[in-house]
Amino acid sequence: MTGPLTRSTIVVVTWRGKDHVSACLDAVAAQTRPHRLLVVDNASDDGTADVLATHPARPEVLRLPANAGYAGALAAVTVVTEFTAWLNDDAEPAPDWLAALEDALDQRKEAAAAGSRMVAADGTVISLGVGLTADGHGVDLVDEAPVFGFCGGAALLRTEALRRAGGVPARFFCYYEDTDTAWRLRLANHTIVSVPAARVVHRHGASTRPGSRLFHLWNERNRLAMLIRCAPAGVAAREVARFAAITALLPLRGRTGRRPWNFRVGLRLRVLRELVASLPQLLRERKAVTDLAETPRSAVWRAARSPISPG
Structure with a gap:
């Protein structure tokens, strides 16, 4: 749904997501705030294109000629709304997810990005944001504490701040594009907030294989x-x-x-x-x-x- 009050573009990146992308799109369609929905299909060859074409949400679809990874797909899109949401295709946000993130950035004008509460199907917290270890690793935080960055699987960013900071590092393909972006936003003198009220159920690893x-x-x-x-x-x-x-x-x-x-x-x-x-x-x-x-x-x-x- 779009209109004069549409402030956010929700970008869903999918690759071979036939078995789970519908649940993600259902959850996006249930959002209480107006939004533009853009799905970037990383040249899926499993029937994902058919799922996207027939889904009731009628998402706008950008099909890439080859798999550019999560980072490459995010870098390939053009967003003109005030906010850009990043969302994994195996994530299902609660109906008030986008509202909670938009409200958080409205309340914190110095913040350029807001991260979500990502939980497993059983409610176990997967991430409330990202911290940095002493050797520079990004680590998911599961307690409500100050964060360095956000988990890129479900986050909202100020579009202009992201653009001014250099956009998404497409060369990364997959992983650390979010923490790299957090670095650059902080170097630009922005902060990043965690929004525990913005709840997302994440089927972690449905698209990639952690540990592989x-x-x-x-x-x-x-x-x-x-x-x-x-x-x-x-x-x-x-x-x-x-x-x-x-x-x-x-x-x-x-x-x-x-x-x-x-x-x-x-x-x-x-x-x-x-x-x-x-x-x-x-x-x-x-x-x-x-x-x-x-x-x-x-x-x-x-x-x-x-x-x-x-x-």
């Missing part, structure tokens, strides 16, 4: 790329060096069973190769982030490491 080889490849690569782009130089250099050192030492350790993918030398070497190949581009992107920043990287990092960080 690709999951760990994208996570490890994108964390380091994010730090090179956004973090203080010392933090980025330390974490890249640490990753390389651990990789070099792994063959010297005796095998104690099958290692998780992120501690297998082959995967880690691929991460390093991809990082080295993309380093010139990442450094150019770092300069662009610097040119847009209004707050020093060191100040954002210190605040993120503090229990009283703003947001």
Whole structure:
């Protein structure tokens, strides 16, 4: 539904979502606030296109010629409304979800993004937002506490603030595009809020396989790329060096069973190769982030490491 009071575009990204995207669209259709609904189909080949074409919500659909990942799909859309909502195709927001997020950003003018309460089907909290660990990993927070960023599976952003901060990092494909965006919004002197009242049931991993080889490849690569782009130089250099050192030492350790993918030398070497190949581009992107920043990287990092960080 759209009209003069439509302030938000809800962007649902799907890939092979035939079995679950209908539930997501049903939940979006039940929202109490007017919105534009845009579904980005990452070249699904499982009948998802037919589901989208026949769904009663009649969503606007952008079908990409190839799978661009979650980040690439978000980067491919043009939004002109005041707010942009990111929503996974395996997420089902409560009817007042969008209203709660819009109200939160209306109440916090300095905030550029608002995250949701993401829960499993049994009500277990999956995420109330994202924090940063000492080594720069993004971690889902399950207690109501100040957050550094938001989980990109269900969040609302100010469209203009996102644009001014450089948009979505399409090169990430999947994972860490949300934490990278949070970094850049905070460097632009914005805050980010958690909105526990904005409840979303999430079928975590319906589209991707947490713990799989690709999951760990994208996570490890994108964390380091994010730090090179956004973090203080010392933090980025330390974490890249640490990753390389651990990789070099792994063959010297005796095998104690099958290692998780992120501690297998082959995967880690691929991460390093991809990082080295993309380093010139990442450094150019770092300069662009610097040119847009209004707050020093060191100040954002210190605040993120503090229990009283703003947001």
